Amino acid sequence: MGQSLSGEASPASKEEITAHLAEKFARKCFEPFELYSFKDNFKSLADHEQDVRYLKEDTIARFLELPDILAVSPVLFHMVSYIGAFPFLQDAPVILGFEQMIMVVAIMTERYTKILAKGASSRRKLLFKSLAVYDRKLSEIEKQRHDNAGSSEPKSDSQDRSHADGFAIDEAGDDLNDEAIDDDELVLAALHSLDINDAFKTGDSHAATTHGAMIPADNFRRLVMLLLLVAPLSAQENLSSYAERVAGSELESLRATAENILSAFINVETSPGITFAQFNNVLPLNFPHLFNGFNSLFEHFLFSRNLDLSKRKNSISKPLSPETVPPPLLQDKGTILDLNVLSQLSFFIDGNELFRHLRLLYSGAEAGFSMGSFETKVFNWRAPTIILVSGTRLSDTSSSGGGSENNFTDSLPPKRFPDGSPPDRDRVVFGALVRQPWRATHRDCFGGADTELFQLAPTHDVFPASAVNTDYVAFTKPPAANPGISFGSPLPRASHHPSSSSSRHAPSALRHLGPVSLVIDSSFEYGVFTHDYTSRGGAFATSAARRFDFQERFSIDDIEVWGCGGDEEARVQRERWEWEAREAEARRRINLGTGDVAADRALLEMAGLVGSNRSGGSMA
Structure with missing residues (x-):
């Protein structure tokens, strides 16, 4: 095949090359049953004019069961009409015939990697181009913003800075060179796989440049809402089964979550759309799995409903047994974590660890806001955990919390940085993925290089170790100075006077906040997140998008800890809880029989079973 295509006497046409590449994708990327199903689906769905069979926008939307309320069908059709032109992207948009849909399904499901060994960056470029519009007006608006940003005087740390002008990727001089992505590696790899000569490799590739290209903010918002919806979807699961997630308050939650994600790329108040520099800068770290939901969604083309054996006339429909019914996506109900936030987490944490695998270990609203109840509920879990903390930003001018808020504020160094988002977006959500078991810390912190600190609202951001x-x-308990839970801050030193009354009610020294850190006070009433971009980070790296200093001080509304794992982890934790319950009951029933209560208590304290010397059942 390669020699016939590369023959100098009769070079292959674009149509012939497309046909050969589609045949290669179909043969090597799909199983025989999948290819048979694809052909059956295309035949039943396609419209035709004269000898041309093709798929229309409403046909694809109906087959994939895209919710009308999301208004995402035009955006998705724009994508597939571009990708269908592969490898001759300058010819996009194209009519979606059989060969074009082979390209679409192979690329959208990442099946193409079986024959084109290219990294995620190649697909990322292709997806950007498929979403972008080449609008001169939008380009001029963005250019004007760059010019204004470049001409403005730099601001000192002491000056007030808004969330709007903090995105360094919006500033002049930070944009990637357009020519850097014009040479599409996927296209070159595809042509090379067919042993094509250089004639098509150096064709009119200028048509595929990203110069002046931008993804409109509203289009991307609608696409993100769809991606949140399909994130947990399996290849044989109908999207219509998630209908309740696009109605009423669930729809509002979906829209709000998408807004938090969109704000990671741009400030929608000042920018009309997302440039490739922004897309390419934010996606790898903050959203490495953003488009994974497309894999299962487009694999629907590889399963024909006409070949469903359960629908045969002579088949006997049997109800699913309890063992075969999959557990719900989220087995427990949380205040912070819902299905939309769960999907948001899956954009940077592998969904196989999340969907149907999370268990609510601790909820402050249910178990009480104390380090003791946190320790009881969380320390026995021997698998990764995700901690989430939500709150409301504290005002710089008022102190509605009274003495407790004043004590917390007094324990912090003076605030030098502005807030990280506008005043009207004062609800914040932070969290961390901790893969090691929790323990009380005395000399050293715990965690490893796989720990991740992140923010989910009002702006999505990830700060890797x-x-x-x-x-x-x-996890620091008294008598240490300023006890509590911290991520990215050095361990506080123990108080020299733990018995003094003043040390119990006021901090003996200011908290030492790490450059990128989250600190929760021991009462679980207040928290502070610090992002000192100037310092270039500490235990956690600085933001890839927000290249400026900011700090969020907030009152805590709720704290949740979710355990990642299966039945075995749950069994071990349950057995440990039961053992501790039996030990506690046994201690209550101890009767030494001396008749001297004071003497009995003294003996129990010496044994470490009660009183200040009690070691308890901690696994620390």
């Missing part, structure tokens, strides 16, 4: 230091996680 760095190698600057290992101050990843600390």
